[in-house]
Amino acid sequence: MMLPSEIPPGVQLVTLPGGTRTLAYAPVPVPPAPPVPTAKPIPAWAKTTALLVPTVGIGIAAAGIGLSYAAPGLIAMSHALWAAVALIAAGIVAAPLLLGGVRRAKTSQTQITQTITATGMFGRANGTINHH
DSSP states (O other): OGGGGGSSSTTEEEEEETEEEEEOOOOOOOOOOOOOOOOOOOHHHHHHHHHHHHHHHHHHHHHHHHHHOOOOOOHHHHHOOOOHHHHHHHHHHHHHHHHHHHHHHHHHOEEEEEEEEEEEESSOOEEEEEEE
């Protein structure tokens, strides 16, 4: 027979139903099972984003295909717009030159002098126009 101090850990002295005493391993306490994770619902914003992503991607792809088909026409339109800008710029430059020549021809014959006088801040103004 062993002394209680000599019994190794995890072993204990038990009495069987027939009255015999013997050593037996102590039952190891079973740790409680970890809680089963529950499925969390998917937020509404995530569902919306998941539905919009393919739609936006398809839209961008369609726009790219459309631009590739439209590229020749867009290039032609840009050339036409630059031609229109050049025409407008030429008109802006040519107009003063043409009008200046016409004005010089008319003003070389007549000179107009205007003299205006007034008394006080809000006085009546008098003027004379002289043709030379």
